[in-house]
Amino acid sequence: MAILVDEDTRVLVQGITGKEGAFHTRQMISYGTKVVAGVTPGRGGKKIEGVPVFNTVEEAIEKTGANASVIFVPAPFAPDAIFEAADAGIKVIVCITEGIPTLDMVKVKRYLKDKPHVTLIGPNCPGLIAPGVRCKMGIMPGHIHVPGPIGVVSRSGTLTYEIDYQLTCSGLGQSTCIGIGGDAILGSNFIDILRLFNEDEETRGVVLVGEIGGTAEQEAARYIKNHFRKPVVAFIAGRTAPKDKRMGHAGAIISGGQDTAEEKIKALREEGIFIAEDLGTLGKTVKDVMRL
Amino acid sequence: MKIHEYQAKEIFSKFGIPVPPSRLATTVEEARDGAVELGMPVAIKAQIQAGGRGKAGGVKLANNLKEVEDIAKGLLGRPLITHQTGAQGKIVQKLLIEKALEIKQEFYVGLTIDRSKNCPVMMVSTAGGMEIEDIAKERPELIFKQFIDPLFGILPYQARSLCFKLGVKDVGEVSKLFFALYKIFVQYDCSLAEINPLILTEDEKFFALDAKLNFDDSGLYRHPEIKEMLDPSQLDPLEYEASKYRLNYVRLDGDVGIMVNGAGLAMATMDVIKLSGARPANFLDVGGGANVEMISKGFEILLSDKNVRLIFINIFGGILRCDTLAKGLIEAAKRVKIDVPILIRLEGTNVEDGRKMLNESGLNFLVAKDIYEAAKKITEIQKT
Numbered sequence: 001m002a003i004l005v006d007e008d009t010r011v012l013v014q015g016i017t018g019k020e021g022a023f024h025t026r027q028m029i030s031y032g033t034k035v036v037a038g039v040t041p042g043r044g045g046k047k048i049e050g051v052p053v054f055n056t057v058e059e060a061i062e063k064t065g066a067n068a069s070v071i072f073v074p075a076p077f078a079p080d081a082i083f084e085a086a087d088a089g090i091k092v093i094v095c096i097t098e099g100i101p102t103l104d105m106v107k108v109k110r111y112l113k114d115k116p117h118v119t120l121i122g123p124n125c126p127g128l129i130a131p132g133v134r135c136k137m138g139i140m141p142g143h144i145h146v147p148g149p150i151g152v153v154s155r156s157g158t159l160t161y162e163i164d165y166q167l168t169c170s171g172l173g174q175s176t177c178i179g180i181g182g183d184a185i186l187g188s189n190f191i192d193i194l195r196l197f198n199e200d201e202e203t204r205g206v207v208l209v210g211e212i213g214g215t216a217e218q219e220a221a222r223y224i225k226n227h228f229r230k231p232v233v234a235f236i237a238g239r240t241a242p243k244d245k246r247m248g249h250a251g252a253i254i255s256g257g258q259d260t261a262e263e264k265i266k267a268l269r270e271e272g273i274f275i276a277e278d279l280g281t282l283g284k285t286v287k288d289v290m291r292l
Numbered sequence: 293m294k295i296h297e298y299q300a301k302e303i304f305s306k307f308g309i310p311v312p313p314s315r316l317a318t319t320v321e322e323a324r325d326g327a328v329e330l331g332m333p334v335a336i337k338a339q340i341q342a343g344g345r346g347k348a349g350g351v352k353l354a355n356n357l358k359e360v361e362d363i364a365k366g367l368l369g370r371p372l373i374t375h376q377t378g379a380q381g382k383i384v385q386k387l388l389i390e391k392a393l394e395i396k397q398e399f400y401v402g403l404t405i406d407r408s409k410n411c412p413v414m415m416v417s418t419a420g421g422m423e424i425e426d427i428a429k430e431r432p433e434l435i436f437k438q439f440i441d442p443l444f445g446i447l448p449y450q451a452r453s454l455c456f457k458l459g460v461k462d463v464g465e466v467s468k469l470f471f472a473l474y475k476i477f478v479q480y481d482c483s484l485a486e487i488n489p490l491i492l493t494e495d496e497k498f499f500a501l502d503a504k505l506n507f508d509d510s511g512l513y514r515h516p517e518i519k520e521m522l523d524p525s526q527l528d529p530l531e532y533e534a535s536k537y538r539l540n541y542v543r544l545d546g547d548v549g550i551m552v553n554g555a556g557l558a559m560a561t562m563d564v565i566k567l568s569g570a571r572p573a574n575f576l577d578v579g580g581g582a583n584v585e586m587i588s589k590g591f592e593i594l595l596s597d598k599n600v601r602l603i604f605i606n607i608f609g610g611i612l613r614c615d616t617l618a619k620g621l622i623e624a625a626k627r628v629k630i631d632v633p634i635l636i637r638l639e640g641t642n643v644e645d646g647r648k649m650l651n652e653s654g655l656n657f658l659v660a661k662d663i664y665e666a667a668k669k670i671t672e673i674q675k676t
Contacts, residue, residue: 075510101481101511102405106442109410126610139580141610141640156556157580158608161640162663165608182555184407211556214407237559240544240566241575244376248540248555248577250510251407256425261563278567279560280664 002130002176003151003196003203004092004119005068009135010036012057012066012090014073014081016048020096021072024139025049028070031142032134036064057088068092070127070137075099078123079108086111086118094137095122095187102250105185112187120187124250126157126179132202138179140164148173149292151197153190154209155182155216155251159237163209166283172292175203182249184213190220198228205231205290208273210264212238213252217264225271233286234268235276236261293507294341295521298388300503303480307472309487310499314390323364324357326389332356333392336363340382341526343423343504344374350384353392360389382526393499398489399458400424401470403477412440412477414470416454420489446474465498480518481511530593537589539578546571548670549594549603549632551587553578553612561606564663568670573600580611587620588627595628602673604666605636614638614646622653633658633673637666 011028015021016038026049029035035051037060044055054060057069069090073081078097085093100123112118121128127138132147140157144165150172154160160179167174178193180186190208197203206228210217217236224232238247238254239261246253254260265275276285301311315326316339327334338350345351350372354360364387371381398420406413419427419434427435436457438450451467460466469490477485484506491501512519524532534541540555544562548570552558555577562572574597578590594603607617617638637660638646650657660666 076513099510101514102483102508103412103442103478103481103511106405106411110442139611144640154556156554158552158554158610159556159560161608161610162557162560165639184405185410209556211559216407219408235560237556237563240562240572241559242542242544245542245575246509246540247542247559247575248579250508252555252559257429278667279564280662280667 001200001202002133002135003193003200004128004176005130005133005135005137007133009068009133010034010064010066011137012036012060012069013038013051014057014069014071014085016040016051016053016072017043017046018072018074022048024072025051027142028136031136033136037066057084057090061088061090066090068137069094071095071097073097075101079104082108082120083111086115091117091119093118093120093187094125094127095120096125096127096139097122098124100124100183102184105183109185119192121178122181122187124183125181126160128176128178130176131174140177144168145177146173148175149202149204150174150286150290151200151203151206152177152209153193153197153206154179155211155249156209156237157182160209162279163207163235163282167207167286170283170287172283172287175200182251184251189216191223194220194223194228198230203230204292205233205286207286208232208234210234210236211249211252212241212247212254212261213249213259215258218258218267221268221271221273224273231290233274233276233289235279235282236264293509293512293518293522294526295505295518296339296341296386296523297337297503298339298386299521300505301500303476303505304500304503307476309469309472310497311503312390312393312499312501314388317364317387317389318385320361320364320368323387323389324360327354327357327360330389330391334360335390335392336360336367337388337390338367338372338384339386339388340372340377340384341523342374342376342382344376345372348372348374350374385525393491394494395491396494397492400427401473401487401490403473403485404483406439409439411442412474414438414440414446414450414454414474416458418458420491440474445478446470460492462496462498469498476505480505480515481508482506483508530597534576534590534593537586539576539586539590539593541590541593542575543597544572544574546573547599547601549573549597549600551576551578551590551594551603551605553580553582553607553609557606557608561604564667565604565670568667568674570602570670570674573597578612582612582616584616584620584623587617588624591621591624592628595630595632601632602670603632603634604670605634606663606666607638607640609638609640609642609646613642614640615642615649618646618649622649622655625653625655635660635666635669635673637661637663
């Protein structure tokens with residue numbers, strides 16, 4: 001089994017009529033994902049890639065039984081799309097959209113506090129892929145993934161593809177790969193995802209991919225030490241990043257003392273977590289450490 | 293995005309946060325006239341977008357007009373180097389001439405987003421004038437915080453509680469100031485709003501002696517009036533040029549230029565270069581949706597950095613297809629002279645097309661099949 005999705009996941013695409021939404025709908029379907037509906041307000045009645053489009057999420061659920069949503073709506077309207085999906089009863093929401101203002105996300109987080117049954121992944125993320133159930137809710141290339149025992153949780157996009165591909169080339173398949181996003185305020189953090197991997201029988205080890213900015217890696221380190229029962233290999237990007245310069249991601253900036261790569265690596269090591277230092281040999285390192 | 297102190301103080305004034313009387317000057321004459329209007333003594337403050345101005349000699353007190361002229365002459369048109377500017381410093385083009393006040397007490401007041409608690413946090417300290425990171429390191433017991441519910445904003449009791457921690461007498465006045473700062477923070481999508489120091493004068497009045505507002509770039513689309521305040525002279529020219537093409541470029545001090553798609557992979561690529569015994573010259577994330585023009589512009593920017601001795605292009609094609617990348621490089625090569633070796637590693641979407649186009653272009657590229665091989669090649673090239 002994968003985490004968050006399974007054979008019965010019926011995916012809704014919010015923003016399906018946009019350029020990105022339409023392109024990735026096609027990619028998700030060709031990977032094998034059950035995309036059952038799309039929503040674009042005012043465009044109900046159309047079809048995109050054979051998928052029926054509705055005006056509201058509520059109607060899409062009623063007509064198609066959609067139970068998960070992936071959002072490609074532009075940043076100014078994306079928070080509203082999250083509210084709509086959460087209110088309509090969608091349990092797993094993946095928000096791909098980049099550039100949502102931080103204070104908007106602060107409000108979204110506050111709103112979702114009263115809806116503990118909703119899991120939001122992102123924003124500004126590549127989404128998730130579960131090769132074992134052929135379900136992709138996101139924008140990663142599908143063909144570099146194969147089913148297997150490794151869970152991947154990452155703050156990056158293409159760096160995650162690099163790591164997933166190295167795992168595949170080293171003979172290590174993946175249970176679920178999740179990019180939680182590169183922003184300062186995220187729907188789900190490392191710990192939320194690690195909790196799910198902890199309970200997932202298929203997942204036998206986890207690769208955690210962090211970067212500069214914030215202290216989410218330190219918090220994850222404490223959780224792993226106290227609660228996580230499976231081997232973890234961590235990789236932290238940005239050891240050469242300077243202070244006070246934003247490294248692309250809104251959340252990747254060193255401002256205080258704790259948010260450097262070195263501090264994160266130190267914290268993870270102190271809790272006994274293996275650090276992969278060299279990206280070039282990461283796949284092999286994971287294989288050696290996990291003994292899988 | 294950052295703005296100058298004088299611009300932040302204009303916003304403060306609009307929202308009712310008291311600031312000392314001041315004049316803006318771009319010439320020595322204007323500085324002198326300003327000082328005459330304000331009356332001596334005055335503080336002369338270099339307007340650059342970096343911290344540490346005081347220690348670097350960018351904030352000085354003048355007791356007479358001769359001193360005003362001398363100080364203004366010494367600062368205007370010259371770079372000011374602080375611990376935050378890098379070795380090249382930042383050029384001083386404007387001075388803020390400010391009425392000097394008699395300070396009885398100094399406080400720190402700051403508002404930012406707490407990433408673990410997912411909400412704004414207001415922080416105050418009696419250690420005014422020090423940088424918050426230094427207070428946190430040296431005197432953490434002097435920092436007092438209130439976490440703010442974004443649905444309700446800062447509550448009256450929270451503002452009061454912070455006043456009592458600071459030991460100020462005029463709780464009503466200072467609470468009002470906290471409310472005003474929160475209002476600015478929310479209204480303009482700030483990532484940081486800081487008064488450091490907030491001063492109490494000998495005649496028991498409060499003033500924001502310094503003002504710092506940083507803005508969330510993602511929120512700028514709804515604040516055109518803030519966007520207009522951008523001062524390109526405070527940015528690295530190559531970084532500014534790159535930003536016009538929606539390229540995420542940060543100049544560093546090494547000699548291996550990089551072009552990568554994705555911020556995480558770009559940072560990891562910088563780290564690979566360091567592990568190979570070389571130093572990255574920049575961070576360049578061309579993003580997921582890069583088109584031929586962006587790739588070609590990015591390549592030109594790398595080539596125009598005179599420190600660059602080798603360029604490493606590391607692309608894991610997802611949304612960005614490898615053939616788009618190849619086309620962009622070939623386009624750029626037609627326009628600019630390439631006199632450094634180019635090492636390319638391509639993987640992912642349409643990789644075969646991309647490799648074929650590069651091979652057939654007649655251009656002299658070095659190719660690595662994965663990051664491991666690329667790292668080895670960088671080490672070899674460094675040695676020669």
